Amino acid sequence: MRQATTSNNAGRRYELLWGLLFGLAFGFFLQKGGVTKYDVILGQLLLEDFTVVKIMLTAVVTGMLGIYAMRQVGWVELSTKPGSVGKNVIGGLLFGIGFAVLGYCPGTLAGAIGNGYLDALVGGLIGILLGSGLFAELYPKLRGTILRWGDFGTIRLPEVLKVNDWVVVLPAAALLVLLMVWLETAGL
């Protein structure tokens, strides 16, 4: 019993340590990519500078090919969330308003704090904590109502189309790469 507790504690410590290490790498890449900056994020939302989209789509293509390959050989399991129109459309649009007004997203807000940006530390951090706390307060009223509107459950595109995963993965990767090639040739 005592031994089990000790190994659980060690397991938890390792889990937290890996979280910190992965975070260090994530923050490093975000800062090198330039997306810890308000000017770059607003440049994206004003459709002048496509840095944010290029980083995200490259990460998606790279991640998708690796994760689906590792899943094929049984190394990893997918971890997706259930969705609904009320949850993802309304929540997504509210998030988008915050994205433009704040000029950082939750991950890049942490990165912006590390970059020395005080509007992120003194303004954005306080706001995001208030907004999260407010949602927790309203959650009991929202969860059985608006958040259920147009519920479509935990579903992935290959399941919607009823095809093998790779029938979506490979064309999706090709399409996203073509989109980035087009962005480059358009000078964006």
Added chain:
Amino acid sequence: MEWLYATRWSPYAAGIGIGVLSWLTFLISRKPLGCSTAFATTSGMLRAIIQGDKVARNAYYERIGVRIDWQWMLVLGVAIGAFISAIASGDFELLWVPSRWVAAFGSAPLPRLLAAIVGGVFMGFGARWADGCTSGHGISGTLQLSVASWVSAICFFLGGIIAAFLIYGVA
């Protein structure tokens, strides 16, 4: 060591780095990259100081758990990793108002801080409502081809583009 001292990388290099990082989080921690829940966890920890047990009984905090977890450490790591990158390249600067904001609205810190707080409230609230953010839905969920995540990511940018044009188009 040029990669360490460079101020900016190609966005494709940064994106490949994040993509490979996502392989490792799935492989080693069995978790997708995500950031926004950590802020909700923190809001619960701060409220617990003031409100005590009431927070533990809240259905949302009960669902996400109010304690330092893998994602909380990840977000802490993001701040430190960005700090290391910025210091290494000489890009670290203490700045109250970003230059694009200065050009449109002037250099006074207070209006920018108020906007950042209001924007932060929408973002924190919206991320919880949508059950994810630009990392959790926008990268991790979309790369798994989740419908909920593609819908969310498109709406993040749709809402963001409309709001940004309203803010800067009028100014």
